[in-house]
Amino acid sequence: MIDLLIRGGQVVTPEGVGAWDVGVDGERIVAVAAAGMLPAESTRVIDATGKLVIPGGIDPHVHTGWPIPARDGSMTVSAGPGQVSAAALCGGTTTLADFAIWEPGMSLAQAIAKKQEVWREGYTDYALHVMLQGAVPHEVIAQMPEAISAGFPSFKIFTTDVRPQGKGRMIRLGHLWAIMEASSRHGGILSIHAEDDDLVMYMYERLEREGRTDIAHMPLVHSIMSEDIAFRRVLRLARYVEGAAVYLVHVSSKAGTDAVAEARADGLPVYAETLHHYATFT
Structure with a gap:
């Protein structure tokens, strides 16, 4: 029909x-x-x-209503699903994957429901990654199978706080291991923003001290070295967790690409995404 x-x-x-x-x-x-x-x-x-x-595009990584801490301690929030999804449709993108942010004191189901409510204003189809952060309690990790069964199999992880402002996102290796085990046992996948937090925070402090805070110096903070070390650390951990599926975001260098390619050549379920400006702004 x-x-x-x-x-x-x-x-x-x-x-x-x-x-x-x-x-x-x-x-x-x-x-x-x-x-x-x-x-x-x-x-x-x-x-x-x-x-x-052309079939409708799928954007697997968008941030609607995302908190953005400023250097002066203030906070702004990115545009909501209504504005973002309307703009996406103008470019032929019909499905967006956003983030349901888990916060201490919430269940995973509550985090998902909170973001679903906001998406009532959206115009496109959407999916949600569940973002975990900090020292995730055991009882929350134990809720991951239920989230996967409910249709939310991907979990966002940060191995860095990204910036000195708004700390609390970084998940350390021990908790990452526990989360990875729970994900792999139940058919989930980890979407990982992998950078070395020590290097990132050191360079923020150093450049601030030297007065080099212009955006042109950003590659010195979020560097090839940081990406290389963090990617290989995450992928080495994945080799110790049978069936661990990993999706690395913000791949911006040959070093990161090489790490992913080596893991895939060994048969690991490892995937990666990049952004267009990484291919043009060099």
């Missing part, structure tokens, strides 16, 4: 680009066929002549 037919355009698929027709049933693409092969009777038809027809 087809209730929407898109025809006349250049259709982009994993196999290539061609002059095909696309059949949609409800919210699912159910057919891609040669031009004229799908029935148009009693079907809504969109004429895409002269246009590209």
Whole structure:
């Protein structure tokens, strides 16, 4: 059954680009066929002549309503799901993966429900990573299987506080090990922002002392060396946890890419994402 037919355009698929027709049933693409092969009777038809027809993009890493601490101690918050998802649709992105932030005193289910409520204003499909932080209590780690079963199998981890302001996000190696074990046993995956916190915080202090606080010096803080050391530490830990799936974010250097490639060559379920400015701002 087809209730929407898109025809006349250049259709982009994993196999290539061609002059095909696309059949949609409800919210699912159910057919891609040669031009004229799908029935148009009693079907809504969109004429895409002269246009590209591309599946909706999936952005696996967005931060809506994200707290951003400033150097003076103040706090700003990034735009909410309504604004972010509307902007995403303008660029052809139809699914966003955001973060449900767990905080001390909350259950994982409460963190998820809190973020789901905010997403009522969103326009796109969405998914949620569950962000853990700090010294995560054993009883919260024990809730991970329930979250995975409920459809939230990915957990965000920071191995650094990222900046001197707003500390508390970093998860140390012992807790990371426990979280990784719980995740691997139940089919989860860890989305890890991996940097060496000692190096990051030392460089913030040093550059502040030297008066070099312009954004141009950011690569000296969030450095190739820090990425290399942290990636390899995380991936070495993953070798000790059978089936540990790891998704490394913000890959910004050849050193990080090499670490991921070596792990994948050894058959580990390791994945990575980058950002476009890492490929252009060098």
